[in-house]
Amino acid sequence: MIILKTPAEIAVMAEASRVVAEALAIVKKAVSPGISTEELDRIAEEAIRVRGAVPAFKGYRNYPKTLCASVNEQVVHGIPSKRKLKEGDIIGLDLGAIVGGFYGDSAVTVMVGRIPEETAKLVQVTEQALYLGIKEAVVGNRLTDISNAVQQHVESAGFSVVTEFVGHGIGRQLHEEPQVPNYGKPGQGPRLQPGMVLAIEPMVNIGRSAVRVLDDRWTAVTVDGSLSAHFEHTIAVQPSGAARILSQLEKART
Ligand code: MF3
Ligand code: CO
Numbered sequence: 001m002i003i004l005k006t007p008a009e010i011a012v013m014a015e016a017s018r019v020v021a022e023a024l025a026i027v028k029k030a031v032s033p034g035i036s037t038e039e040l041d042r043i044a045e046e047a048i049r050v051r052g053a054v055p056a057f058k059g060y061r062n063y064p065k066t067l068c069a070s071v072n073e074q075v076v077h078g079i080p081s082k083r084k085l086k087e088g089d090i091i092g093l094d095l096g097a098i099v100g101g102f103y104g105d106s107a108v109t110v111m112v113g114r115i116p117e118e119t120a121k122l123v124q125v126t127e128q129a130l131y132l133g134i135k136e137a138v139v140g141n142r143l144t145d146i147s148n149a150v151q152q153h154v155e156s157a158g159f160s161v162v163t164e165f166v167g168h169g170i171g172r173q174l175h176e177e178p179q180v181p182n183y184g185k186p187g188q189g190p191r192l193q194p195g196m197v198l199a200i201e202p203m204v205n206i207g208r209s210a211v212r213v214l215d216d217r218w219t220a221v222t223v224d225g226s227l228s229a230h231f232e233h234t235i236a237v238q239p240s241g242a243a244r245i246l247s248q249l250e251k252a253r254t
Helices: 006-028 037-050 119-134 142-156
Strands: 068-072 074-076 089-097 102-111 167-169 176-180 195-202 203-205 211-213 220-222 229-231 233-236
Touching: 006 037, 006 089, 006 102, 006 220, 037 089, 068 167, 074 203, 074 229, 089 211, 089 229, 102 119, 102 220, 102 229, 102 233, 119 142, 119 195, 119 203, 119 229, 119 233, 142 176, 142 195, 176 195
Parallel strands: none
Antiparallel strands: 068 074, 068 089, 074 220, 089 102, 167 176, 167 195, 195 233, 203 229, 211 220
């Protein structure tokens, strides 16, 4: 069952998502050669807590940290550690926060210093795929119109979408129905309705699509060792027009 949210509930989810967006911006700024992913986790947790919110991932199914920090061939759910970033790495930063009983969830992939052109293209295409997916999140469309837009863009760039992990509904739970795959034929699944709140999260590999989970039981890596990127936004389907991106900071208008 898909739980629709009222405008008042969406306002609370916007708060949770804004905390995530602000915390991600702070962590992003701290990314540089020499910093450890554990230090980034500490910065993330502090940024969430000073805003009066609670980290969403810490303790979720025994996940030990606030941040998911996925470096290079790590796809998602990398556990922060003593590992230090170096120039040329890419790192996926995934954060969730709880405010007033509701979740917000967002992720970005950032480049550490100078990056080979192909790597920069992977990151750019993955972010573009997210926005193309969000563009389909309108009343009148069906769920897999989002999925198909993501897959088309990724594959026309010559990259692969990850199929083992998917986006999701979000609300009083981190993961609600529906699942939001990053692949599939258009025009299938539930019709999108106002009040649906979704976490759309393309995961894209330069090489083959296959992933496996390391012995730590969390870190997902590409089987072929190729680089992987991940972007995620929490969005709300509106009564009309484009979806509202809850986890995007308002751009200053002049
Ligand atoms: N954005 C990820 C997801 O939706 C984050 C979950 S990490 C976990 O699955 F630790 F909370 F599982
Ligand atoms: Co998510």
